[in-house]
Amino acid sequence: MPITKKGDYYYGTEDADIADEVASYSTFNTYIATRFQPATCPCGSTDFLLLTDEVEGVAKRICAECRTEVLMGDSADYIEGAELDNHICVCDEERFGITSGVALYADSNDVRWLYIGCRCRRCDLVGVFAHWKCEGGDVDAFVAKL
Ligand SMILES: [Zn+2]
Numbered sequence: 778m779p780i781t782k783k784g785d786y787y788y789g790t791e792d793a794d795i796a797d798e799v800a801s802y803s804t805f806n807t808y809i810a811t812r813f814q815p816a817t818c819p820c821g822s823t824d825f826l827l828l829t830d831e832v833e834g835v836a837k838r839i840c841a842e843c844r845t846e847v848l849m850g851d852s853a854d855y856i857e858g859a860e861l862d863n864h865i866c867v868c869d870e871e872r873f874g875i876t877s878g879v880a881l882y883a884d885s886n887d888v889r890w891l892y893i894g895c896r897c898r899r900c901d902l903v904g905v906f907a908h909w910k911c912e913g914g915d916v917d918a919f920v921a922k923l
């Protein structure tokens with residue numbers, strides 16, 4: 778289903794819409810995401826709380842069902858000194874589906890930029906909630922931790 782705009786926000790109908798939103802957002806940001814990774818907890822849940830520090834480049838997702846925490850990508854390298862804020866939707870919901878997008882350096886498998894896209898579990902808002910320049914190294918190892 779196409780993403781619809783209402784006021785200042787965009788809304789989807791399924792988690793696949795997150796990657797579409799990340800792709801268009803990344804195009805405006807110059808560094809175009811070419812790899813996308815939906816987040817799924819080992820318990821099977823796709824509902825997460827998301828905490829980030831965009832200055833330090835740290836993201837943590839917490840499963841809304843079993844509370845398993847994952848430091849996303851290379852966040853574990855920068856967690857010391859990070860001040861994490863949890864994301865809350867404009868509708869006050871804190872649970873999101875998450876799909877991350879990664880931009881690579883030209884002719885390389887090395888991560889250049891990380892985008893974290895979300896879809897609200899209450900109102901279906903989709904958006905890039907955080908992004909930063911990220912020297913994350915090899916993309917295959919990196920996306921395995923998203
Ligand atoms: Zn879980």
Ligand SMILES: [Zn+2]
Pocket residue numbers: 866867868869870897898899900901902
């Ligand atoms: Zn919402």
